[in-house]
Amino acid sequence: MTDLLLNPRTYDPTDLDPEARRLLAATIGWFEARGKTELKRAHHEREWYDDFLTFIASEKAFATFLTPGSVGGCWDTARICAFGEVLAFYGLGYWYAWQVTILGLGPVWQSDNEAAKARAATILSQGGVFAFGLSEKAHGADIYTTDMVLTPDGSGFRANGSKYYIGNGNVAAMVSVFGRIAGVPGAQGYVFFAADSQHPSYELVKNVVSSQMYVSEFTLHDYPVQAQDVLHTGAAAFDAALNTVNIGKFNLGFASIGICEHAFYEAITHAENRILYGKRVTDFPHVRQGLTDAYARLVAMKLFADRAIDYVRSASADDRRYLLFNPVTKMKVTTQGERVIDGLWDVVAAKGFEKDTYFEQAAMDIRALPKLEGTVHVNMALVLKFLPNYLLAPTTLPEVPRRRDGADDDFLFHQGPARGLGKVRFANWRTPYDAFADVPNVAVFREQAEGLVDLLTNAGPDAEQATDLDLLLALGELFTLVVYGQLILEQAGLSGLDRDLVDQIFDVLVRDFSAYAVDLHGKASSTKAQQLWALEHVRKPAAAADRYDRVWQQVRDLAGAYEMRP
Numbered sequence: 001m002t003d004l005l006l007n008p009r010t011y012d013p014t015d016l017d018p019e020a021r022r023l024l025a026a027t028i029g030w031f032e033a034r035g036k037t038e039l040k041r042a043h044h045e046r047e048w049y050d051d052f053l054t055f056i057a058s059e060k061a062f063a064t065f066l067t068p069g070s071v072g073g074c075w076d077t078a079r080i081c082a083f084g085e086v087l088a089f090y091g092l093g094y095w096y097a098w099q100v101t102i103l104g105l106g107p108v109w110q111s112d113n114e115a116a117k118a119r120a121a122t123i124l125s126q127g128g129v130f131a132f133g134l135s136e137k138a139h140g141a142d143i144y145t146t147d148m149v150l151t152p153d154g155s156g157f158r159a160n161g162s163k164y165y166i167g168n169g170n171v172a173a174m175v176s177v178f179g180r181i182a183g184v185p186g187a188q189g190y191v192f193f194a195a196d197s198q199h200p201s202y203e204l205v206k207n208v209v210s211s212q213m214y215v216s217e218f219t220l221h222d223y224p225v226q227a228q229d230v231l232h233t234g235a236a237a238f239d240a241a242l243n244t245v246n247i248g249k250f251n252l253g254f255a256s257i258g259i260c261e262h263a264f265y266e267a268i269t270h271a272e273n274r275i276l277y278g279k280r281v282t283d284f285p286h287v288r289q290g291l292t293d294a295y296a297r298l299v300a301m302k303l304f305a306d307r308a309i310d311y312v313r314s315a316s317a318d319d320r321r322y323l324l325f326n327p328v329t330k331m332k333v334t335t336q337g338e339r340v341i342d343g344l345w346d347v348v349a350a351k352g353f354e355k356d357t358y359f360e361q362a363a364m365d366i367r368a369l370p371k372l373e374g375t376v377h378v379n380m381a382l383v384l385k386f387l388p389n390y391l392l393a394p395t396t397l398p399e400v401p402r403r404r405d406g407a408d409d410d411f412l413f414h415q416g417p418a419r420g421l422g423k424v425r426f427a428n429w430r431t432p433y434d435a436f437a438d439v440p441n442v443a444v445f446r447e448q449a450e451g452l453v454d455l456l457t458n459a460g461p462d463a464e465q466a467t468d469l470d471l472l473l474a475l476g477e478l479f480t481l482v483v484y485g486q487l488i489l490e491q492a493g494l495s496g497l498d499r500d501l502v503d504q505i506f507d508v509l510v511r512d513f514s515a516y517a518v519d520l521h522g523k524a525s526s527t528k529a530q531q532l533w534a535l536e537h538v539r540k541p542a543a544a545a546d547r548y549d550r551v552w553q554q555v556r557d558l559a560g561a562y563e564m565r566p
């Protein structure tokens with residue numbers, strides 16, 4: 001069962017194309033040859049990863065994965081996700097250089113500016129990296145209020161303003177910068193343009209984080225923007241920003257998975273080999289429970305994210321279900337990653353602080369992912385828009401097949417305006433739950449999920465509560481669990497996952513649903529009917545000692561299964 005988690009010793013995703021497999025293996029080989037001592041030294045010395053980028057350039061890895069069909073390559077989300085998982089397995093910093101390259105390329109690949117696209121393809125093939133300049137120091141998520149201002153100068157524009165939190169802003173040959181044209185009101189004034197971080201009018205102010213990755217603050221001083229640099233104008237610039245974030249935020253879940261996998265091997269191996277009071281640490285019942293829960297959560301993250309790839313790759317103007325599964329991958333999978341690390345940390349305790357472990361950086365890095373590309377709140381607010389149609393008005397839709405076919409995911413660069421989310425329809429969420437009705441904890445969870453439909457039908461939020469985001473977020477957590485369970489079960493069915501493990505995963509989901517129900521109960525504005533509903537839907541998972549023991553054995557078998565070369 002060890003191959004449910006990425007294990008560099010055995011990893012070979014046979015459903016991907018030969019070139020992707022070669023690059024994945026070469027990348028693992030590069031990190032392993034470098035070894036853990038060197039990985040940790042560079043991490044602690046916050047050394048910019050020139051050696052890594054040289055390797056990436058020599059293999060044309062970013063160019064192979066990130067050049068879309070429109071400029072002669074193939075943008076295949078499945079292999080992009082696999083590559084991101086591998087990079088995060090070895091360090092979030094390496095993953096981040098890749099992630100912000102994806103974000104930086106987003107506005108370019110969505111543009112009609114063919115010259116800019118050709119330039120980007122050339123830079124990529126030469127091993128260059130990219131950057132995405134959306135955030136500003138004062139404005140956070142509020143991108144409507146940009147202070148990057150372009151003033152017409154006769155031949156083009158002069159850009160003035162600063163950006164903050166911009167990855168790769170120290171080296172990127174193309175920084176996709178969002179701003180507005182002076183004097184043009186509202187959405188009509190928005191603009192996306194490409195800047196060169198090495199231009200004399202581009203001032204690199206500082207790295208705002210203390211890390212290997214470079215998260216820059218930069219300022220443009222009368223930076224010349226010519227027609228050939230303009231990627232989008234008006235409402236299209238705003239759509240390009242949102243659609244780029246849509247493409248990028250999907251990757252965050254896979255980074256969380258990679259981090260948790262590496263940390264998991266360290267934790268289980270340490271606990272199994274540590275003897276206290278004459279017994280292994282893994283003999284403590286609470287340690288077994290903690291590790292089994294962490295494993296169930298991690299496998300659930302993988303199942304959900306793996307299936308979400310299919311929906312992203314099958315997306316079209318007529319099938320926008322990915323717009324729900326995408327923020328759930330970003331928000332739910334990454335926050336589950338935090339739960340996994342928390343659970344593991346309780347087991348490894350002091351070991352999790354030791355400087356030569358991967359764990360000590362995982363413990364910090366795992367916190368970043370829920371906060372990038374929009375916070376958990378912002379994504380939950382998005383997820384809530386889909387709730388009525390998903391739960392209350394399912395319809396008949398074609399089943400989305402498994403998608404590992406090597407096609408170019410061109411639709412991602414033609415997503416159109418991110419509007420009408422409340423109109424997106426879904427197939428009946430009950431179908432996969434029916435297929436696993438004989439699994440005891442799926443059945444218990446199904447009762448809770450049906451209860452959520454009752455709540456919304458009979459005691460849903462009133463007009464005042466509908467504007468109370470604090471209450472709605474609690475409701476959103478309950479809703480997200482139902483969506484999460486749907487794709488977990490779809491993937492469990494497609495991959496023939498062991499039923500014991502499905503049961504164990506839903507043992508966790510039943511407890512999580514109960515906890516969120518109690519949270520809803522405690523909200524200041526919850527009504528009497530909502531409070532009653534909450535308490536009535538607290539459920540105990542179906543316990544089964546033999547099933548638990550079998551799953552625990554799978555977990556214990558991971559001890560010693562992988563250790564990075566020193």
Ligand SMILES: Cc1cc2nc3c(=O)[nH]c(=O)nc-3n(C[C@H](O)[C@H](O)[C@H](O)COP(=O)(O)OP(=O)(O)OC[C@H]3O[C@@H](n4cnc5c(N)ncnc54)[C@H](O)[C@@H]3O)c2cc1C
Nearest residue numbers: 100132133134135140141165166167372373374375377378
């Ligand atoms: C390491 C790192 C790297 C980054 N790299 C980049 C990059 O390369 N390019 C780039 O452009 N940006 C980058 N960012 C910025 C990142 O995308 C923002 O941090 C993120 O969008 C959240 O903004 P903020 O942290 O300023 O939070 P704020 O926007 O200040 O939010 C404050 C609080 O308000 C809540 N909130 C805000 N708006 C809403 C809403 N609409 N609904 C509900 N709640 C809301 C938030 O959840 C949060 O609790 C990076 C950030 C970090 C930390």
